[in-house]
Amino acid sequence: MLIREGFALRGRSLVIAGLMVLATAAAPLAASAHFLGGKWSYGGGVLLPLSYVNNTGGFPAYTNAVSSAASNWYSTPTPSDLYSVSSGGNITLSTFSDSGQSYWGVTQIWANNTTCIWFICWTNNQEIPYGSHATPASLPSGWSNYTSSAISFNRYTMDGLSAFMKLKVATHELGHAQGLGHPDISPFCTAIMQQGFLSFNTPQPHDKYDFDLLYPGYWSYGYSC
Amino acid sequence: MNKRIFLGLGSVGAVLAIGGAALVSGVGLTQRSEVVYMTDGPTFKDVTDLTKASKAVAHVRILSAGPTFTIPFDRASAVVSARPSGNPDKDKEGQLNSSAPGGAAPTGLLKTDFTVEVLDNIHGAGLKKGDHIVVSQLGGSVATTRPDGVSTNVVEANTEHDPLMQVGDEELLFLNQDAGSARFFTTGGGIGRFKVQSNGTLLAVDHDSAIAKTVNGKPTTFLKTAVQNVN
Numbered sequence: 273m274l275i276r277e278g279f280a281l282r283g284r285s286l287v288i289a290g291l292m293v294l295a296t297a298a299a300p301l302a303a304s305a306h307f308l309g310g311k312w313s314y315g316g317g318v319l320l321p322l323s324y325v326n327n328t329g330g331f332p333a334y335t336n337a338v339s340s341a342a343s344n345w346y347s348t349p350t351p352s353d354l355y356s357v358s359s360g361g362n363i364t365l366s367t368f369s370d371s372g373q374s375y376w377g378v379t380q381i382w383a384n385n386t387t388c389i390w391f392i393c394w395t396n397n398q399e400i401p402y403g404s405h406a407t408p409a410s411l412p413s414g415w416s417n418y419t420s421s422a423i424s425f426n427r428y429t430m431d432g433l434s435a436f437m438k439l440k441v442a443t444h445e446l447g448h449a450q451g452l453g454h455p456d457i458s459p460f461c462t463a464i465m466q467q468g469f470l471s472f473n474t475p476q477p478h479d480k481y482d483f484d485l486l487y488p489g490y491w492s493y494g495y496s497c
Numbered sequence: 498m499n500k501r502i503f504l505g506l507g508s509v510g511a512v513l514a515i516g517g518a519a520l521v522s523g524v525g526l527t528q529r530s531e532v533v534y535m536t537d538g539p540t541f542k543d544v545t546d547l548t549k550a551s552k553a554v555a556h557v558r559i560l561s562a563g564p565t566f567t568i569p570f571d572r573a574s575a576v577v578s579a580r581p582s583g584n585p586d587k588d589k590e591g592q593l594n595s596s597a598p599g600g601a602a603p604t605g606l607l608k609t610d611f612t613v614e615v616l617d618n619i620h621g622a623g624l625k626k627g628d629h630i631v632v633s634q635l636g637g638s639v640a641t642t643r644p645d646g647v648s649t650n651v652v653e654a655n656t657e658h659d660p661l662m663q664v665g666d667e668e669l670l671f672l673n674q675d676a677g678s679a680r681f682f683t684t685g686g687g688i689g690r691f692k693v694q695s696n697g698t699l700l701a702v703d704h705d706s707a708i709a710k711t712v713n714g715k716p717t718t719f720l721k722t723a724v725q726n727v728n
Contacts, residue, residue: 308533308535312597313596313597317590318586318587318590319587319590319593321593321594321595321596322595322597323594323595323599325575325599325602326575326576326577326578327570327571327573327574327575327576327602328573328576329573329574329575329576330571330573330574331571331573335576335578338578339578339579342578342581343581343583346581346582346583346584346587347581347583347584348584349586353581353587353593354581355580355581355592356576356577356578356579356580357577357599358575358577359575359599360598360599361599362595362597362599362600364602366570366571366573366602367570367571367573368568368569368570368571368605368606369571370568370606370608371675371676371677371678372608372633372675372677372678372680372682373608373633373635373682373686374538374539374673374682374683374684374685374686375536375537375538375635375656375686376536376537376538376539377536377537377538378534378535378536378606378635378656379534379535379536380532380533380534380535380603381535382600385530396530397600398530398532399530399531399532399533399652399654417597418597419597419598419600420597420599420600420601420602421600422602422603424570424606427571429538441537444537445535445537448535453535454535454657454658454705456705467536467537467538467540468537468538468539468540469539469540
């Protein structure tokens with residue numbers, strides 16, 4: 273009896289120890305990936321207002337997908353607040369048609385990069401560099417917060433997609449435009465920032481967690497896978 | 498002592514003079530910037546899935562890169578829609594405006610054509626050993642050149658998980674063909690590219706793809722056999 277209880281106690285301890293090891297192993301993963309590097313200026317308040325110019329007039333399926341994607345992000349417990357303007361926006365969305373590639377959507381982001389040699393410095397507005405995505409705000413020194421972003425949708429590859437998937441792509445690309453990268457997550461986890469066909473088209477708990485980690489302040493979404 | 502101070506000040510002056518001259522003339526001050534295209538597109542769960550989505554699969558050597566060109570965006574008008582609502586915490590803040598000024602938007606995406614030599618046709622009709630075909634890729638390199646020929650601004654654009662091909666490299670490519678131009682492009686961007694390393698083993702260009710885990714480090718024959726076994 274005592275021996276059995278001893279084994280039961282030891283078993284419980286092992287399970288708890290195992291869970292602690294898993295949690296410890298998972299936490300750095302969550303904190304060390306999933307971002308492009310850099311971010312928009314944010315003061316820590318309820319809202320991170322960013323304007324977008326939706327240059328998809330004449331292609332209503334894309335116009336609707338973009339405005340619904342902005343609503344998708346607005347409904348999340350994150351500071352995301354994307355609103356539409358007619359010109360001069362932070363984010364510009366366009367369409368193009370190219371039968372020579374398989375991509376659906378492409379996002380670019382710019383920031384100011386100041387280079388100094390001794391005390392002579394100059395600043396250029398550049399796109400953020402390749403391979404810089406790691407921890408939040410991990411761009412090398414000299415880089416400012418984001419200054420603008422551009423999203424483009426390939427009509428040739430997207431016209432055949434359902435409205436459901438068009439909204440998925442628009443929500444995914446607006447996630448990029450706000451600083452989120454492609455997450456390297458387990459097969460049991462879901463995120464709108466995953467590429468490809470998905471069974472959902474709204475930000476998932478993991479996306480909300482990443483967003484609030486990138487923009488800490490008013491909102492804080494608990495860790496999710 | 499005075500001589501040392503004089504020499505020190507003289508050195509600083511010389512460096513400033515050279516730097517100033519370089520700034521004015523542009524000599525040695527080419528601005529290089531790297532660009533990344535973040536993308537979304539179809540993914541493939543395994544080699545069978547990728548092969549079935551491809552018109553051809555070939556072992557190739559990259560021979561040359563053509564000039565980078567631009568795929569222009571549609572000249573469509575801007576559409577303004579109502580501001581989102583329905584999140585009570587956010588709604589009560591009112592409609593705030595962005596503190597960041599709007600930026601200039603690009604007019605298109607960069608693309609580059611690579612000429613490759615077919616070393617082995619693994620799957621699909623139409624290609625044979627020795628053929629030279631053109632493979633188009635998103636990204637490229639453009640330089641702003643002054644009238645005197647000096648490059649002052651070089652921009653290299655790469656796609657995430659699908660960096661530009663390098664001349665001289667060998668790759669196994671899963672290909673599709675643009676019906677309009679007859680040029681090829683890789684299926685799923687970087688997902689359809691596997692670099693053949695100097696020791697003959699493969700390295701998936703998209704290291705995050707599901708297929709990468711099963712192919713990396715394997716000999717080229719492993720992937721060739723897997724492709725040829727697809728009906």
